[in-house]
Amino acid sequence: MLMSRNARVFAWVFLVGLAMTMIIPLINVLATSFTTKAGSLQPGVIMWPETFSVEGYVTLFNRMRFWLPFTNTMIVTVIGTILHVLLCSIAGYALAEADLPGRKWIMGFILATLAVPTQAILVPLFIVFRDFGLLDKLLSLIIVDLVSAFSIILMKTYFENVPGQIVESARLDGASHARLFWDFYVPLSLPGIITIAVFEMVTKYNLFIHPLLFIRDPNKTTLQIALQSVVGGESNVSTNDFIAPNVMMAGIVVALVPLLFFFGVFQRYLISGMTLGGVKE
């Protein structure tokens, strides 16, 4: 683009260097996770397991019952995302109707929600969830981020771009909102729906502050919190053993794999939000 040889060389060196700050730590983590307990405690940087072992993973799942928080996170992620997509897309559908009286006010209200960061209302949020009897329930984590201004506005934009002529004949035939929504709007706005679903799944999978606030019951704990207690060196299950690095790194790998797999499959949608505007040329 800049038409300069030096710039090209510099670009390659810079980007590969940057990518290495992602890849090398990951190899380090992966290699350590597949080392024996004794091996992981030895001095020296492990970039390849000397004696290959899945000891860390066995400890993680058998002794520390890591499958439990994993299951909880999956429940919250799946149910939470389905409800999020449903509620945000029907709200977006309604708001896409240009004639709707008071639409500007409702949009203003939704935009105003962006002004309040969760981190500034941690205490009252805890109080309100306690008053609603939601503490120590996975339901509380499903309710968190159930709707968001981002998703509603994105869906509204997609629905507004559905060509009116396509829908008009069905509308004249007296099709109900439900029919119009499922038969026309949803299929024609599928990229938008997948985009908000994908972002919401990542958000729910990574929830940290909310389970920290709402969940005390070890049986309801989620992946990130459990991982924190493994990596932080203090176990929330009744073992007082020292947690070796191979177990810690196994925890990170287990949490990382679904995310990276997911990224591989859906990266088009995760990236499209940003690059849409650029590919006009």
Next chain:
Amino acid sequence: MTELDLEASRYAAEPLALPTDSDRKEPLLRRAMRFWPYYLMVLPALVWFVLFLFWPTFQGFLISFQKFGLMGSRGYIGLENYQKALHDRTVVRAFFNTVTITLGITIGNTLLPMLPALALAEVTPKWARQGLQSVIYAPHLLGWVIIIGIWVNVMSPIGLVNSILIGVGLIQQPITFFSSPAWGQPLVIGLTIWKDLGFNALIYYAALMSLNTELIEAAEMDGARTFHKVRDIVLPHLVPAIRVVFLITLLGASHTFDSAFLMLNGRTAETVRTLAIFTYERGILRFDLGIASAAGVLLLMFSLTLAFAARLLPGFRKQGL
């Protein structure tokens, strides 16, 4: 995350308005009645916002003016909680930590992502570009627990970074990165930049793609040097994108919690405790609701002030929150 992505999406696609064919003379109430199914569809979202966002925010204000004991509220005490908070050394320290961290993240994450964006535009085989793009974007998706876990391992006293530094001869003794006060803030700032660099770079890259390459070709013909092409053609073109990135990083950084919370320990607490963390420690762990809520309100004010102040900067008028 939400306001971040909203800004990005707004920047990406301008909403198109459909032509309207309604009868404007119809009385407003009658028209509104005709649209009842639409209101019913937005209602769940609005109810959620009221119950789980505005109601807690309002509650936060109320609590901040009350005295709280173990048995609940003991009545309104005016501004006493605020006075206590403002005279509390920990709150003042947390406020300045928040300011420093916000500044560091905002400056770093507005300026630095331009480099990978420019570099990506130089890489030609498409697959190589997309591969590099994916790799540098990936950390944006990782939760903070994973990120801290990875870096604590790499930067431990016997880890990779210390081994390299000792091997090269830069240091004699390993640096205890995650348990020294001096490294607290640089690490919060640095790792946040590392996490979001690829995300912001993509916003810049998208903006670069709409740059007219003929301008660069013309400059090349005139014998312009690379530095001048960047300064006189590329940078001015990036200004709207810079605005977007500046605003979303500024607002995101002002309520830093996860990253600093996970790096907080006995040694680093003084330097990495942000206002958000203070409200958690005091309000949830010690159940000292009054002063914690007051600190929360102060944080909200800080964040709103930044949002409005940013709009007063030249050229920011048209930007949304």
